[in-house]
Amino acid sequence: MAASNVEDMNQQGVRWTADQVLALAPDAASRKAGSKLGAAGPWSEAGSSSAGAVWGLCKGSGSKPYQTVVDTTGPAYKCSCPSRKFPCKHALGLLLLWAGPDGADGTVPEARPPEWAEQWLADRRERAAEQDEPAPSAGKGGEAEGARRRAERRAERATAGATELEQRLTDLLRGGLAGAESAGYEMWEETARRMVDAQVPGLASRVQELGSIPGSGAGWPVRLLEECALLHLLDQAWLRREQLPGPLAATVRTRLGLPVSAGGPPVRDQWLVLAQYDSAEGKLTTRRIWLYGEESGRTALLLSFGAAGRAPELALPVGLVLDAELSSYPGAGQLRAALGERFAVPEPRPLRPTTLDVADATAAYGIALRDDPWLESWPVTLGGVVPVQEEGGGGRGGGGGGGWQLADADGKFALPVADKAVSRPGLWKLVAISGGAPVTVFGECGHGGFTPLTAWPAEPGAEAISLS
Template structure:
């Protein structure tokens, strides 16, 4: 409820869940049975949920904050949102019956809301008054940047030697060495403060065990690493934009210095990738007026969901500022002018042939680019032997689905949604194929997340 009378869909509510268990538990509480004194008004939903104890849990959700939903529940869960908040939002999404609109919140809900407003106002007042810490020393910052550049240069030079040794001795040595060789090399790149190089080096260790044709794939990745090394070592000869791209691929910090672009940004997709230390959330947005497709990144420590959450199908009135680099999609989220609200518009689409051409053109600006965001119009998921592809309904072209896409439950959701009919599909198109992330039926209907 971010616009008068507009409620979220059940899919948008469940996308808030921090994990699969919460999603399942919240779904079971999305019925009227356990709830009493539920109501909604002015971007707030509240209710009492019967639990195992004698007193019901007091649950309230603030949906009107431009920074995103906030939750309060008297249950002992440490998850945000907890299953009671999810169940309450599912109940509210079902209509006015169990959660009537325009009601006055009870005292316990109003107290929490008032406290949130006071804290927000105090934070804004503190920000307007400025920081008392003083500005950073620019000379010290310059010296730190120079020292880091020297370490990165030493790491890139060492990596060049190791790649040369590998090719001189033959690729078969990589299969015999296993992961140990690459783990030790990656650790050296971490010491050199080049996390982007370290991540790429670690990926090399898995290639010899990836099946038939691995020597070719290993050689391709080594070539891209060599190109990145040379880009850094010869960065003085590059254009400013390409040098910024090299810095970003190495993992060096940069500020989003692009001019802020205010637009109504449609949330196209949101998905997380998890490793041992970090959860990375990727959120794709499309500007209704600008036509730009932009990527937001949010991070959380291992085992914790990132703070930023935007449900697919919502639109956000906000400013985005681009990060430096040639053809970079990543942006930083700036000022928000209204809470996210459901949107009826869809992104414009293109053909499968144009999608492949768009990726090829993007490689000129960023040779290390894995994929580009693309919305396909009128495509049909069809089997291709043991594989799957998206066939263009109006031409003879098609795009194969990536291995990651074929292993996700979203593939069968996509097939079921299509039923042999054309769809509009948003996803990432790269050299490994197309990964569908969200789909829309050809006629009226809500977007269906596939990841």
């Protein structure tokens, strides 16, 4: 992969910034703990190599210091501490020390790796070499045939699942949604389990969400009908996918949660990191990273997953610009892409995305629905908007506290801030940054309102500030 290129770069002695290091932390606690270890005190025998390795011994509470080694080309980490965080605070502290002002000329000098570090580094190199080798081509035809059969079986099960779900939806509508409130959550849970059995996770999670709508406050029958109808639309689209145009059929596969892979041609660009945020679904943490291409003007979404309390591996600090290739996933209206080769370590640059006003932002979501009717929201950057507290307060959603809007600077039109975003600390950050003056805000604009994710203060050259 990109290893060789990044290695070249490190040979020129590029050390990371503290921000880049801290962005690797799996959570706030690790960031804090790592920062505390980012000073010379507990470290001894620290060093770094031109091949991108950094190592050191960190004094802990025991008598034996922890052995920490990081391969910055991965990045990959190894530490003899018992922490299950990844990277652990020692790895973060070591990188901070290396990135710090004294790193190059004293605390982490260029050196040969000691034996304990070298062993691990050598193993990694070996494994990387194996992966780079092309897969053996023998038996390719047979394998392709097997893959096709597996995909067919999977599709059959999905069809069975979609058919069953259709049956349940029409039954529900026949009896009336009013009954759904009394039927309770179990009915939906059971249906969701059936969809898991049918290996259609996309349908399963939609069904689960349906279960939370009945009795969820004023207007729930409308919301339930909307979601049932969209689910029905998805079922029907799958059952008649042969009649759909190719891109829309791919979107339907994606929405069902069937395996898709990034097949688009790699597009190299200067990608500005617009936002990065995590959401937890059960034991799985999903990290979403929004990118904006300087040349292509494209907005792309990277997904990274972390299972069982581990932080997703990919971490890109907001506001940095990444010289890299992306290849997109298939499907109409799909922005997801896979990160390919990276040509440089991300660096801060005063790049800003193109902006829309409030009316164009709603229109952009509407247009995007043409390609993918199941879209909840669409990424847009609003230019020159002011956060405004709605009069009367507490009107919408009954969530307590006043509602908020992002209003065009001329005070004519506004987008309401999504209910779930109103209760987040990021909103107050946004209000503070604005101070009543227009700011640039990136976020997700959808039928539930606007969710602000990143803001740029009005001053020219001001840094992007993450609100998530």
